[in-house]
Amino acid sequence: IAAQALGIAEGAYEKALEYAKERKQFGKTLSEFQAIQFKLADMAMRIEAAKLLVYESAWIKDNLKNGASYNDLIIKSSMAKAYASETATYVTKEALQIHGGYGYIAEYEIERMYRDAKITEIYEGTNEVQRIVISKQLLK
Numbered sequence: 124i125a126a127q128a129l130g131i132a133e134g135a136y137e138k139a140l141e142y143a144k145e146r147k148q149f150g151k152t153l154s155e156f157q158a159i160q161f162k163l164a165d166m167a168m169r170i171e172a173a174k175l176l177v178y179e180s181a182w183i184k185d186n187l188k189n190g191a192s193y194n195d196l197i198i199k200s201s202m203a204k205a206y207a208s209e210t211a212t213y214v215t216k217e218a219l220q221i222h223g224g225y226g227y228i229a230e231y232e233i234e235r236m237y238r239d240a241k242i243t244e245i246y247e248g249t250n251e252v253q254r255i256v257i258s259k260q261l262l263k
Contacts, residue, residue, distance in 0.1 A: 125177045125203035128211035128243040132173065135211075135236045136166045139218035142231075159221060166214045173210040176203040198260045204243075205253040211240035 140163060143154040153159045180199040183191045215237040219226035226233045244250050 124243050124247045125173075125180065125200070125207040128204075128207040128240065129170070129173050129177050131236055131240045131243065132166075132170050132207070132211040132214040135215040135218040135233060135240070136163075136170055138231070138233060138236075139163065139166065139214075139221045142225075143221055153221065162217045162221060166217055169210045169213060173203070173207040176206050179203070194260055194263070198257055201248075201253040201256045201260075204247065205250040205257075208240070208243035208250060211243055212237075215240040 140154075143159050143163065144152055146153045148156075154163070176199065180196065180203040183196045183199055187193060187196065215233065219233050219237055222231055222233050225231050226237075229235065248256070
């Protein structure tokens with residue numbers, strides 16, 4: 124689920140970046156406005172942080188037989204799922220904002236991506252459940 128959420132976030136970011144470079148308002152591309160630049164920077168930072176959690180949890184899973192800790196796997200995979208899914212929701216929401224009214228039109232895919240992102244916070248254990256799992260492991 125974490126990897127799925129990461130893919131959704133990356134896809135929405137790429138679409139927002141492309142749209143911001145092409146769409147013009149007031150004689151400038153959207154990407155020339157500092158507010159849009161900040162949105163894109165925040166989106167990119169969160170995606171990179173989510174990517175590191177997803178990759179680390181996958182690495183731990185692959186290395187359980189080589190001394191990696193099962194407790195670490197539980198913590199990191201729960202962190203990855205919660206953080207990546209929240210990142211996907213945040214990034215798709217910001218991508219929708221960048222697209223403006225077009226973000227709600229099915230032709231632009233962002234509205235579907237937003238729905239897909241939000242469900243990753245819910246299935247396979249809600250993010251509240253992930254936080255319970257994380258805290259129980261930390262408190263052992």
